[in-house]
Amino acid sequence: MPRWLAYTLVLALLAAGGAWAFASLDMNWNWGLVWEYRAAFVRGWWMTVALSLASLLTSSLFGIIAAVMLRSRFTFAQAVARVYVELIRGTPLLVQLLIGWYVIAAALRVGSDQRYLVGVLVLSLFSGAYMAEIFRGGLDAIPRTQLDSARAIGLTPWQTLRLVVLPQAVRIVLPAVAGQLVSLVKDSSLLSVISIAEFTFNARNVNSATYSTLESYLPLAVGYLALTLPLSALSRWLERRFRYEAA
Amino acid sequence: MNLAINGLVQRFTDPDGRRPPATVLDGLNLTTGDIQALVLVGPSGGGKSTLLRILAGLDVSTSGTVAFDGVPLPRDEKALQGYRRTVATVFQAYNLFPHLTAMQNLLLPLVHVHGLTEPEALERVREPLERFGLTAHAYKRPAELSGGQKQRIAILRALVVQPSRLFLDEPTSALDPEMTGEVLEMIGELKALGTQFVLVTHEMGFARKVADEIAFIVDGSVGAHAPAADFLDRCTDPRIRLFLDRTLHA
Numbered sequence: 001m002p003r004w005l006a007y008t009l010v011l012a013l014l015a016a017g018g019a020w021a022f023a024s025l026d027m028n029w030n031w032g033l034v035w036e037y038r039a040a041f042v043r044g045w046w047m048t049v050a051l052s053l054a055s056l057l058t059s060s061l062f063g064i065i066a067a068v069m070l071r072s073r074f075t076f077a078q079a080v081a082r083v084y085v086e087l088i089r090g091t092p093l094l095v096q097l098l099i100g101w102y103v104i105a106a107a108l109r110v111g112s113d114q115r116y117l118v119g120v121l122v123l124s125l126f127s128g129a130y131m132a133e134i135f136r137g138g139l140d141a142i143p144r145t146q147l148d149s150a151r152a153i154g155l156t157p158w159q160t161l162r163l164v165v166l167p168q169a170v171r172i173v174l175p176a177v178a179g180q181l182v183s184l185v186k187d188s189s190l191l192s193v194i195s196i197a198e199f200t201f202n203a204r205n206v207n208s209a210t211y212s213t214l215e216s217y218l219p220l221a222v223g224y225l226a227l228t229l230p231l232s233a234l235s236r237w238l239e240r241r242f243r244y245e246a247a
Numbered sequence: 248m249n250l251a252i253n254g255l256v257q258r259f260t261d262p263d264g265r266r267p268p269a270t271v272l273d274g275l276n277l278t279t280g281d282i283q284a285l286v287l288v289g290p291s292g293g294g295k296s297t298l299l300r301i302l303a304g305l306d307v308s309t310s311g312t313v314a315f316d317g318v319p320l321p322r323d324e325k326a327l328q329g330y331r332r333t334v335a336t337v338f339q340a341y342n343l344f345p346h347l348t349a350m351q352n353l354l355l356p357l358v359h360v361h362g363l364t365e366p367e368a369l370e371r372v373r374e375p376l377e378r379f380g381l382t383a384h385a386y387k388r389p390a391e392l393s394g395g396q397k398q399r400i401a402i403l404r405a406l407v408v409q410p411s412r413l414f415l416d417e418p419t420s421a422l423d424p425e426m427t428g429e430v431l432e433m434i435g436e437l438k439a440l441g442t443q444f445v446l447v448t449h450e451m452g453f454a455r456k457v458a459d460e461i462a463f464i465v466d467g468s469v470g471a472h473a474p475a476a477d478f479l480d481r482c483t484d485p486r487i488r489l490f491l492d493r494t495l496h497a
Binding site for chain 1: 336345360408
């Protein structure tokens with residue numbers, strides 16, 4: 001079966017199933033009312049994009065630092081990074097956000113105007129723990145012989161990292177990082193619990209104002225897909241693009 | 248070069264205690280004449296590569312001394328890094344950086360270690376690339392090159408920094424016979440150009456051709472050491488005869 005036909009078939013079946021389910025609900029759709037709130041959706045969508053991008057950058061930084069610490073010779077650094085990664089990956093983001101905002105930020109007397117900063121920070125810590133394992137895998141994938149070659153031509157350890165290790169590690173981890181960005185986009189929806197006006201938060205507000213639940217949340221699904229589908233495609237493309245150089 | 252090695256010991260201990268300590272070099276002594284090419288031969292696991300890594304400044308011995316032309320090898324990493332910049336090493340395989348083209352591999356040490364500008368570096372590598380017939384491959388990545396081409400680029404990268412001497416650790420062991428020929432031919436040319444080198448190899452016929460002296464390394468010390476012709480033709484040590492019979496008729 002050709003690929004396009006397979007995809008068309010799957011999507012058609014999905015649409016038919018959805019149509020049947022919605023039809024059996026006997027819904028009174030109220031799209032007109034929700035349409036009046038379209039600006040809130042657009043604003044929330046862009047906020048989600050901005051929060052995701054900011055968190056991607058910061059979480060990459062956290063991830064790299066933690067990955068280097070995980071591979072460090074110093075037991076204490078290793079322990080710090082290991083506890084960080086396991087604690088974060090083992091607990092729900094929801095709990096981390098609530099503790100981060102209502103306990104830690106409150107204890108530090110962080111003003112409520114700083115909630116976006118705190119939100120990005122907690123989300124970055126969360127995502128950074130996953131990034132750490134991605135980067136650690138990337139660093140581990142570089143054979144020891146490369147380090148020998150780098151030493152043999154007289155590179156300093158810092159030059160080795162900058163010119164030999166990182167350029168190769170980045171190629172190895174890019175597909176996984178793009179995949180992590182997909183998760184990040186969806187995970188950012190939880191920032192709504194600390195009243196950050198991103199996409200999900202705004203959709204919920206529209207729902208409260210209009211009592212049109214599905215009309216408020218269906219655009220949400222479409223909006224997230226519009227972000228995540230291209231990212232998934234990018235991740236797969238990167239994977240193919242960088243497969244070459246194993247030799 | 249005059250190489251003088253005294254009581255060289257290399258002992259590896261596993262810090263986790265899972266493996267017994269291994270003594271790979273066991274008080275090795277070797278003094279050469281003033282030669283251009285030294286070839287190290289011997290059975291696998293005898294310590295040839297370990298010795299070469301110490302000579303190249305990549306590893307530090309447990310004890311003992313090494314001196315080239317009367318200058319002792321340093322033991323601290325900072326000084327060794329300086330030493331490594333004056334010599335060059337080619338390994339069995341995977342010498343090149345896979346994310347860079349052959350040309351970028353050649354330029355990297357020139358620009359980042361030896362301080363040449365990019366135009367200077369390009370000028371420096373142009374003629375050698377031509378001479379060794381590699382110009383057509385200059386802008387390929389390692390994955391697009393054959394094993395023999397990769398090794399020749401690696402040797403070229405070692406050469407263009409104009410090292411005082413070259414260390415070659417079984418540069419043809421990972422290659423099939425046809426490619427072995429092209430790499431050996433290149434090393435033969437180095438000999439003609441006057442480059443000083445220490446070569447670890449299993450190619451006995453080739454060793455005889457390029458070596459000034461041959462040292463037979465076995466069980467962590469020098470089993471025999473002689474000018475190349477004497478070593479191969481007049482050697483009577485039964486261990487070496489056995490080794491030679493096996494490798495020459497393999």
